[in-house]
Amino acid sequence: MPNLEDIRQAADGLHGRIHRTPMLESSALDEFFNAQLTLKAELFQKTGSFKVRGLLHKTLGLSPDERGRGVITVSAGNAAGALAWAARDAGVPATVVMAKTAVPAKIDAARAYGAQVELVDGDLIAAYESIRDERKLTGVHPFDDLDVITGHASLALELLADRPDLDTVLVPVGGGGLISGVALGIKLIKPAIRVIGIEPSGADVVSRSLEAGQPQKLPTAKSVADGLAAPVCGTHNFAIIQQYVDQVVRVSEDALIEATRLVMSRTKLALEPAAAAPFAALLEGKVELRGLTAAVISGGNLDVAKLKL
Template identity: 80%
Template sequence: MPTLDDIRQAARELDGRIHRTPMLTSSALNERFGAELVLKAELFQKTGSFKVRGLLTKLLRLTAEERGRGVITVSAGNAAGALSWAARDAGVPATVVMAKTAVPAKIDAARGYGATVELVEGDLIAEYERIRDERKLTGVHPFDDEDVITGHGSLGLEVLDERPDLETVLVPVGGGGLISGVALAVKLVKPGIRVIGIEPEQADVVSRSLAAGAPQKLPTARSIADGLAAPVCGTRNFPLIQEYVDDVVRVSEESLLEATRLVMSRTKLAVEPAAAAPFAALLSGLKTQCPTAVVLSGGNLDVAKLML
């Protein structure tokens, strides 16, 4: 299990390579929910999402031989962009496996950073493993990896460094990479803080895993919040979620869409639906101890979906 020292080391490695994203406030949203909310704006991060924290941390820690073989990951989009960007700057060939139905802008971003994009159908993880093994590439899992977790933990350190008075942190949940890193970091620094995860009802693999007592796999996972539609809960993420996350709340597709529109209209921040998930929970009645940090995880959105 990663330690606080591991997370602090990752933060030092990332310093100067990525952005220290701003923490913003919105009086309109505070009034709407009767709460003091602080928005951690990771949509302003390199490549437009938090993912670069963990993926760059992993890339920095690979051996020369592992880099020389080229790297590969599997992604709904944000991890693909993050690894592609990090690999380009390091001069490492990158391949990303994505669904043919992925958001076009996210596919274009990965290609724009110079990665080879493999668009596949069916089981993404199986296709990723097949291509990795056939081409003898170095696999970089988008969330089920200790280096990725510690990199994401840097976000938790930043949040508490800026607002040590926080009582709650709301975090979008996909396969568990972000929430496991953030929860570990903030709980080790401030044990009494509450960490609440939010995931789509149609991609609730973490809730199902917690109920079963072991990581689960969904037959399908589709959501307007494509960044949260992971079909599996990471085996390394799961015990951290069990120990350090206080609750995981499920939200509907309708509330995700409403939350995205609400955040965009009140803050003028172009968040993707995955980033708006905490506000979907607030719209559905979630009450928190304040001040509350809300992690706006990314801004790589498919504008067409908001027109539905």
């Protein structure tokens, strides 16, 4: 498991390559929820999501042989764009496997960053493994990788540096990459701070894994928050979540939609539904509020084609 020095070294390596995203305040949201909130605006990160933290850190650490063979990942969208950008930054060829039903804007973004995009039907993981092995590419798991987790933990260092008075951190949960990194970074420095994960009820693989005591796989995972619809919980992620995360809660699709509209209306931030998960939990009363609460707005790659203006 990564230690604090590993996380600090990762943050140093990312410094100047990615954005130091701002902490934003919203009196309108504070009044609405009767809370003291601060928003970690990762929607302003390179490629529009937190994913670039871990995937760039992973790419920078590849051996010359791994770089030369090129990298490949599998993604609903944000990890695809992040690896494509990170690989281009590091001078490494990239391939990404995505579903044909992925958000078109996320497919276009991965291509625009220079990746070869393979669109497939059916089992994405099987397609990813087949292409990886056939072409002898270097596999980069989008979340179940200790280097990726360590890169994501750089976000925790920024949270603590900017707001050392935090009581609680609310984190969207998919396969577990972001929350495992954030929880690890937070708890190694300030273990008293609560770290709470929020996942869609229709893609609740982390909750099910915690209940079962081991990583689980869902037959299907579907949500309006496509960035959180991971069908599996990573093994490394599970171990960290089990040890360091205080609570993981489920939220409904209706709450995710309402929370997205609410935050966009009150703050003018164009967040994607996955990033609205913390606010969905507040809407449904799933989190006990006390003291300063940070909500990680994980990304802003929403499907603008579906907006009805």
